[in-house]
Amino acid sequence: MSELINIKNLKVNLMSPRGIVHAVRDINLEIAQGQIHGLVGESGCGKSMTAKSIMRLHDEKKMLYGGEIIYEGNTDILTMKEKELEQIRGKDISMIFQDPMTTLNPLLRIGKQLDEMILQHEKVSKAEAKERSLKLLEKVGIFPAEQRYKQYPFELSGGMLQRVSIAMAIACNPKLLIADESTTALDVTVQAQILRLIKELQEQNGMSVLVITHNFGVIAEICDVVSVMYAEVIVEHGPVGEIFHNPKHPYTMDLIQSIPKSGERGGKLVTIPGTPPDLRRKIVGCAYAERCKYATDACRESAPQLESCGENHEFACKHKFA
Amino acid sequence: MEKFEKLLTIQDLCKYYPMGKAKKDGDKKEIILKAVDGVTFNIFKGENLGVVGESGCGKSTLGRCLLKLIDATDGKIIFNGEDITDLNSKGMIQYRKDMQMVFQNPYSSFNPKKTIGKNLSEVAEFYGLKSKEAKERIQELLQYVNMDTQVLGRRCDELSGGQLQRLAVVRALIPNPKFIVADEPVSALDVSVQAQILNLLYDLKDQFHLTMMFISHELTVVEHICDRVMVMYLGGMVEIGVTEEIFGNTMHPYTKALIASKPKDFPEEEKEQVILEGEVPSPTNVPTGCRFHTRCAECIKGKCDVEIPPLYKVADRHWVVCHKAKEAAKAYEEARK
Numbered sequence: 001m002s003e004l005i006n007i008k009n010l011k012v013n014l015m016s017p018r019g020i021v022h023a024v025r026d027i028n029l030e031i032a033q034g035q036i037h038g039l040v041g042e043s044g045c046g047k048s049m050t051a052k053s054i055m056r057l058h059d060e061k062k063m064l065y066g067g068e069i070i071y072e073g074n075t076d077i078l079t080m081k082e083k084e085l086e087q088i089r090g091k092d093i094s095m096i097f098q099d100p101m102t103t104l105n106p107l108l109r110i111g112k113q114l115d116e117m118i119l120q121h122e123k124v125s126k127a128e129a130k131e132r133s134l135k136l137l138e139k140v141g142i143f144p145a146e147q148r149y150k151q152y153p154f155e156l157s158g159g160m161l162q163r164v165s166i167a168m169a170i171a172c173n174p175k176l177l178i179a180d181e182s183t184t185a186l187d188v189t190v191q192a193q194i195l196r197l198i199k200e201l202q203e204q205n206g207m208s209v210l211v212i213t214h215n216f217g218v219i220a221e222i223c224d225v226v227s228v229m230y231a232e233v234i235v236e237h238g239p240v241g242e243i244f245h246n247p248k249h250p251y252t253m254d255l256i257q258s259i260p261k262s263g264e265r266g267g268k269l270v271t272i273p274g275t276p277p278d279l280r281r282k283i284v285g286c287a288y289a290e291r292c293k294y295a296t297d298a299c300r301e302s303a304p305q306l307e308s309c310g311e312n313h314e315f316a317c318k319h320k321f322a
Numbered sequence: 323m324e325k326f327e328k329l330l331t332i333q334d335l336c337k338y339y340p341m342g343k344a345k346k347d348g349d350k351k352e353i354i355l356k357a358v359d360g361v362t363f364n365i366f367k368g369e370n371l372g373v374v375g376e377s378g379c380g381k382s383t384l385g386r387c388l389l390k391l392i393d394a395t396d397g398k399i400i401f402n403g404e405d406i407t408d409l410n411s412k413g414m415i416q417y418r419k420d421m422q423m424v425f426q427n428p429y430s431s432f433n434p435k436k437t438i439g440k441n442l443s444e445v446a447e448f449y450g451l452k453s454k455e456a457k458e459r460i461q462e463l464l465q466y467v468n469m470d471t472q473v474l475g476r477r478c479d480e481l482s483g484g485q486l487q488r489l490a491v492v493r494a495l496i497p498n499p500k501f502i503v504a505d506e507p508v509s510a511l512d513v514s515v516q517a518q519i520l521n522l523l524y525d526l527k528d529q530f531h532l533t534m535m536f537i538s539h540e541l542t543v544v545e546h547i548c549d550r551v552m553v554m555y556l557g558g559m560v561e562i563g564v565t566e567e568i569f570g571n572t573m574h575p576y577t578k579a580l581i582a583s584k585p586k587d588f589p590e591e592e593k594e595q596v597i598l599e600g601e602v603p604s605p606t607n608v609p610t611g612c613r614f615h616t617r618c619a620e621c622i623k624g625k626c627d628v629e630i631p632p633l634y635k636v637a638d639r640h641w642v643v644c645h646k647a648k649e650a651a652k653a654y655e656e657a658r659k
Binding site: 157159160191192195214216217218220221223245255258262264265269272 | 376377482484485512513514515516517518520521524539540541542543545546547565566569579580582583584585586587588589590591598599601
């Protein structure tokens with residue numbers, strides 16, 4: 001399996017009135033073809049920042065990139081011109097966001113927005129675009145498509161709108177679909193429907209999916225590979241089974257243990273003391289040392305590097321847990 | 323029954339919102355949004371009752387009705403043997419001491435222009451504590467939630483969500499209440515902080531002899547900390563029972579679907595695929611008969627869509643509102659034999 005996206009030493013720094021915010025610090029990430037890759041972490045850990053960098057969606061006047069994002073082994077997304085980016089955005093790489101209500105234009109009919117997407121990227125007539133839009137709506141489970149095509153976003157429920165934004169995202173058969181907390185705003189029953197849909201589409205089209213979430217349940221449900229982020233760096237990376245049953249980084253261990261599991265009644269949950277660090281401060285040593293029960297002086301002095309421990313499994317911690 | 327002493331009795335509680343008039347089938351009709359539609363249940367002393375359901379099922383409205391933050395349209399609320407349904411806000415003051423609430427979003431539940439100390443002492447003074455007593459009480463409670471008195475000088479934008487939620491719990495505990503409604507208290511928090519708040523609520527309940535109503539859409543959280551669970555759908559109760567019964571001997575098709583659609587705990591877990599199709603109907607147009615029949619896989623045509631199902635007792639402390647409950651319970655009994 002070859003990789004579709006290879007992120008090398010990505011850094012994202014934002015200028016804020018109160019100083020530079022290190023939103024992403026030195027991330028390496030490979031997204032393989034045809035895989036569902038999970039990126040998990042707490043709010044503010046930089047997971048959305050990483051995802052938006054892949055599509056270059058940041059306001060670039062107020063920020064600086066470092067490192068490279070290699071697309072399909074030859075082009076660096078970070079050095080692309082706006083014209084070239086337009087070719088890729090929405091066509092080869094597309095994204096589904098958290099809130100479907102704000103993703104769609106409230107003043108345009110759903111069908112029109114879908115058509116627009118297709119017409120933008122492909123040389124087809126309007127009639128052909130409409131035909132494809134209708135097929136897409138049916139594919140994502142919106143019936144009757146003909147009627148829904150003419151409706152406005154406010155006439156549909158949150159789950160339906162999320163289906164429409166998925167239809168838009170897959171309109172041009174993308175190679176990578178980024179789902180940024182795309183089920184967080186939905187109810188459990190609708191979440192299950194949407195996750196199943198994403199998985200089905202992935203199997204049909206063979207595309208890669210990057211799932212960004214803070215919910216380990218979502219990861220367990222659909223992902224093949226997981227990267228765990230903490231304070232703007234990846235602390236552990238591995239196949240989903242390994243992460244759940246054989247986590248190596250103390251943060252991953254604590255996080256997995258702090259979630260209540262079904263069938264468990266009462267008793268204490270494992271808690272992680274303290275809060276994530278301030279992003280404006282420069283972090284020396286391991287970022288998790290402040291909250292880690294295994295932290296030693298060595299942890300606070302220099303940052304640990306990602307080390308391999310088994311097939312495709314890497315973690316960044318100075319302690320080696322058997 | 324000394325063991326199960328009732329603290330709150332809710333009889334046929336309804337909360338309707340008029341939504342104006344609209345043309346329907348030719349003539350103008352009043353549209354009514356039925357947020358809570360005829361709910362009857364008890365809350366016993368010392369228990370933690372979990373209320374689960376999808377968004378818009380009326381669980382938050384129900385919580386607010388119980389505390390009289392909004393007035394119920396119909397029905398009765400009996401607290402500690404006294405009917406509080408028709409009390410106005412003045413009459414409620416003496417009961418407010420006993421009934422408190424913790425809200426979902428900790429950032430919007432404090433006044434951002436005042437320090438935390440001021441926020442808390444105002445509450446203490448409202449409940450008649452002198453400033454010295456108030457100070458002592460707040461300090462005592464801060465110790466319970468493991469926080470330093472330094473936070474009293476801060477404003478809420480200087481604190482994290484987890485810290486603020488702990489302070490919200492402190493504020494609720496100031497008048498030494500008997501009953502707390504916690505409305506999605508951990509939904510706005512990060513996973514690592516969630517566990518802190520859940521442990522805290524669990525401990526405090528014992529320490530202060532609290533009775534709690536825990537509103538949440540997360541089933542695993544409810545299963546973890548609640549003694550009894552009530553499942554709501556579209557403003558109505560569909561199933562209520564002790565936690566082990568609800569999760570171990572699920573009767574209502576909706577509860578089954580809800581449990582089946584929660585994400586897996588582990589990636590290799592095999593689970594039943596009872597994914598619900600479609601979405602919750604609008605509460606302005608509640609289906610006739612059983613309110614769940616439009617999405618129910620086991621719906622009996624001609625019965626479920628016409629007759630309102632009765633409340634059926636499945637087992638000790640386990641009730642379900644379903645036409646098929648009797649058969650299902652029998653089948654379960656036989657399977658167990």
